[in-house]
Amino acid sequence: MNEMRPIRAKSGTxxxxxxxxxxxxxIDALRVNGxxxxxxLARATALTKQAVSNIIEDLERDGLVASLAAVRKGRGQPSTPYRLVPEGAFAIGLQIDRHMTRTIAVDLVGAVLARGEANLPAGGPERGTETILWLIDKTRRELAEVAPQSKDRLVGLGVAMPGPFGIDTDPADPWMMALWQRFPLSETLAIGTGLDVRLQNDSAAAATAEKLVGAAHGLDQAICIYVGYGIGAGLILDGELYRGANGNAGEIGMILSRPENGTEDQRAPLEHRASIASLCKILDRDPADPELYRHLDDFAAASDARIAAWITExxxxxxxxxxILETxxxxxxxxxxxGMPPGLARLLIDAIHPLLPSIAERRTRSAPRLQLGFTDPWAVAIGAAAEPISRTFDPSFSAILKTRSVGSG
Amino acid sequence: MNEMRPIRAKSGTxxxxxxxxxxxxxIDALRVNGxxxxxxLARATALTKQAVSNIIEDLERDGLVASLAAVRKGRGQPSTPYRLVPEGAFAIGLQIDRHMTRTIAVDLVGAVLARGEANLPAGGPERGTETILWLIDKTRRELAEVAPQSKDRLVGLGVAMPGPFGIDTDPADPWMMALWQRFPLSETLAIGTGLDVRLQNDSAAAATAEKLVGAAHGLDQAICIYVGYGIGAGLILDGELYRGANGNAGEIGMILSRPENGTEDQRAPLEHRASIASLCKILDRDPADPELYRHLDDFAAASDARIAAWITExxxxxxxxxxILETxxxxxxxxxxxGMPPGLARLLIDAIHPLLPSIAERRTRSAPRLQLGFTDPWAVAIGAAAEPISRTFDPSFSAILKTRSVGSG
DNA sequence: GAAATAAGTCAAGACAATTGACTTAATAAG
DNA sequence: CTTATTAAGTCAATTGTCTTGACTTATTTC
Structure with missing residues (x-):
């Protein structure tokens, strides 16, 4: 009788x-401006002096900001600058990448305080989570040694792994990422660690890192192309990471750049030509080789012909x-x-130049069209750790809104 | 001494x-749910009954909502539904498209109440604005006849014209759009009409129309591909139209789909193959021909071979x-x-199918991957008129924030 | 007819920003 | 050296909007 269609509405505040x-x-203003x-702050945020004073007093009591020595800068009472207190908050990041897993602990300003690494046992998520929980615990204990305050100030656990999520990916893939992508990982880790857990794909994590402490620091519109085992883009739009309807925005590895001409190999998606996976195939190397990173560095330094061929492609x-992204x-x-050696990344970005013409070619540019970001194999793990910091302390639309009684996803 | 670097910060609230x-x-909830x-409303917005009651009382007094007859739906006191009052607000839209200009007047629910059309005189913006101001005035008077309340309830003027903005476009283009794109149009029209003016490109306007009253109604993540004289995409991300750093996001006509192989013609951007401009070239028709729309319809109905060739390309x-957009x-x-006849649009969308594989191929989809939207030549003008309505009444991050003393652009 | 359920109101309370006057501490001008 | 000016920051009262919890009203179910 009553069809009981759910009412769609945005949340009030x-x-x-x-x-x-x-x-x-x-906090954001202090992070960006030092x-x-x-x-x-009152001028920059359009709030009154009094409101700012109250808020800063609060934040100081909470241990998130601290005052510096007063500075005289002309007529009038000297001003007392404030800065972020690094020990004000901590977060753990977890990266799952096929055969291995990494953990990172960061503080409020994104400094790395502890890290851990382990191989994932064969057997998929059920057995893997044991290793992961052990590794997270180890990292938490390490962090507690360096920063005892961290125990009460851990704001969450960020998890990064290759996407896309919720899609029927190749069931034959040897790393069983499909199994991981279907596994209720957030829930399991939330129970196992008692922390607030959120999952994102690895390129989103890389972008989060670039936004908090990297090349995209303080920028509201930036795209981070992440070349790892696969390839993806982290989209920072209006200062927030864009997820799309199903959390798969930016999975550009699936773009069919030449869908209808050429050999089957050429018809394959972008990922098959621009990724470490494709490089490993050319070099006939095992992507799981823990020495891979060093080998790639050697190859790049030696101007190996196969590397050169991959770089061209x-x-x-x-x-x-x-x-396309600029447009x-x-x-x-x-x-x-x-996740490649800086030398190789340098060769790659040089080979990409000169860039194709686009609307990005404008006279007044403050940032270069394309620049090099993190090429650390730990970048994704750092980004994973940065996610809870960003989620907890960055201004965002969703943070203003009242939360619904029961979450939707 | 003091470098006086501007402080970057987001606005408070x-x-x-x-x-x-x-x-x-x-208002958004009533628009989406009828x-x-x-x-x-209290349940849907996570506000208290009391808060909603106060707000609705306000909105009713302001003439934006009205109650309907109470309905019994089970145990408990019958509920009194509310709806939007179409006459609660009005807006004017202006489309500038090379040789001509169109105006539209809409109400709060997006219904069209008046329209006007005129040819733009040669001579560029200086002379063109005279025509435009005259046309806007005519439309306002027409609107006032149909809806006398409109005089006090006009929320703004939305202007749509082809982008991109701020780029040195082809100076040889016969419509002198480059001149228009550099002309301080918003300011001139704001002074000339006394209305709040905002400018967007035509694909953004088309997307605004689809969002308010079209296929994207109530969707938070939708992309509208607009095929007009050129081609562009309007990006609705998290319920808001995305503009990019310089207002040129979505100008996909500039994508070089085959940048390095083939003839010079094949190397040309997307726009040279998928636009009404390219169709006119194939048909050897003047794009300024006022009868073009009807001719295209005839050609399409007659299965003209040149039309078929264009459709294939x-x-x-x-x-x-x-x-690419899905990915x-x-x-x-x-x-x-x-802006093409429905018959032609139908042929085109059918020819696009079957779609290429992408992450959009998921089992649970509530909306089709690709669907047909407005094919009315007035769609962009309607979207232009919808923009002030959306700007004034749609929830958005920027609407919450305090405004800075002096705008930035 | 009584109990249960839901819509909606009333009146008091809480909270965070605003307002305008005030204090403090520096430089600039005479 | 004194006074005016400027700017940072505080104090205390006010404001506006949402929340809280009790209450009223109107309907269905038992």
Whole structure:
């Protein structure tokens, strides 16, 4: 009789939401600008001096900000600048990448305080989570040694692994990522660690790292292309990471760059030509080889012909990807990052130049069209750790809104 | 001495911002769900019954919502549903498209109440604005006849014209769009009409129309591909139109789909193969011909061989564009719209199928991967008119924040 | 007819920002 | 050296909007 169609509506907000937003705005402003006085903050955020004063007092009591020595800068009472207190918050990051897993602990300003690494046992998520929980625990204990305050100030666990999620990926893949992608990982880890857990794909994590402490720091419109075992893009739009309807936005590895001509190999998606997986295939190397990173560095330094061939192919694809992303997003910059040695990354980004013409070619640019970001194999793990910091302290639309009684996903 | 670097920070908010947001949320909920009781609204927005009651009372007094007859739906007191009042607000839209200009007047629910059309005189913006101001005035008077309340309830003027903006476009283009794109149009029209003016490109306007009253109604993640004289995409991300760093996001016409192989013609951007401009070239027709629309319809009905050739080429490009957009955005749906006869649009969308494989191929889909939107030549003008409505009444992050003293652009 | 359920109101309370006057501490001008 | 000016920051009262919890009203179910 009554069809009981669910009502679709956005969430409302109240003073609490506004207040939470204002605190985030203060922290964000201090993060981006280094140090600011209360008066600076009032001007920059359009709030009154008094409101800022109250909020800063609060944040100081909470141990998130601290004052510096007063500075005289002209007429009037000297101002007292404030800065973020690194020990104000901590977070753990977890990266799952086929055969191995890494953990990282960071503080409020993104400094790395502990790290751990382990091989994942064969047998998929059920057995893997044991290893993971052990590794997380080890990292937490390590962190507690360096920073005893961390016990009460851990804001969450960020998890990064290759996407896409919720899709029927190749069931024959040897790393059983499909199994991982279907496994209720967040829930299991939330129970196992008692922490707030959120999952993102590895390129989103890389972008989160670039935003917090890397090339995209302080930028509101940036695209991070992440070249790892696969390839993906982390989309920072209006200052927030964009997830898409199903959390799979930015999975550009699946783009069919030449869908209807050429050999079957050429018809394959972008990922088959611009990724470490494809490089390993050319080099006939096992991607699981723990020495791979060093080997790639050697190959790159030795100007190996196969490396050069891969670079040509990958650069061709990336050049087009850059042009497409610039055209679609009109970003302030594009950051190329990835889990490869800096030497190799340098060769790759050089080979991508000169860039194709696009609307990004404008006279007044403050950031380069394409720049190199993190090429640390730990970058994704750092980004995973940065996610809870960002989720907890960065201003965002969703942070203002009242939360629904029962979560939807 | 003091380098005086500008402080970068996001804006704070206060009760006023929260309240404004809540009112917008109510209006949005009523727009999407048709009619809702106060209790429904309270549940859907996570606000208290009391808060909703106060807000609805306000909105009713402001003439934006009205109650309907009470309905019994089970145990308990019958509920009183509320609906939007179409006469609650009005807006004017202006489309500038090379040789001509169109105006539209809409009400709060997006119904068209008046329209006007005129040819633009040669001579560029200086002379053109005279015609435009005259046309807007004519439309306002027409609107006032149909809806006298409109005089006090006009919320703004939305302007749509081809992008990209701020780029040195081809100076030889015969329509002098480059001149228009550099002309301070918003300022001139704001002074000339006394209205709040905002400018967007035509594909963004088409997307705004689809969001308010079209295929993207109530969707938070949707991409609208607009095929007009050129081609572009309007990006609806998290319920808001995405503009990019310089307002040029979605200008996909500039994508070099085959940048390095083939003839010079094949190397040309997407726009040269999938646009009405390219179709006119094939048909050897003047794009400025006022009868073009009817002719295209005839050609399509007659299965003209040149039309078929264009459709094959355009469909090839669009098939790839759809796959790229799906892969990058992971949207709920993609809407194909454009200023062409429905028959032709139907042929085109059919030719695009079957779609290329992508992450959008998931078992549970509520909306089709690709669907047909407005194919009315007035769609962009309607979207232009919808923009002030959306700007004034849709929930958005920026609407919550306090405004800075002096705008930035 | 009584109990249960749901919509909606009333009145008091809480909270976070605003307002405007005030204090403090520096430089600039005479 | 004194006074005016400027700017940072505080104090105390006010404001506006949402929340809370009790209450009223209207309907169905038992």
């Amino acid at each position: 109240n003073q609490e939401g506004a207040s939470a937003h204002n605190r985030r705005v203060m 140090q600011l006085s209360r008066a600076d 990958a650069a061709y694809e990336l050049r087009r990807a850059v042009q 679609i997003f009109d970003p302030q910059t594009i950051v190329l990052c990835g | 206060n009760q006023e911002g929260a309240s404004a947001h809540n009112r917008r949320v109510m 009619q809702l009781s106060r209790a429904d 355009a469909a090839y490009e669009l098939r790839r564009a759809v796959q 990058i955005f992971d949207p709920q749906t993609i809407v194909l719209c454009g």
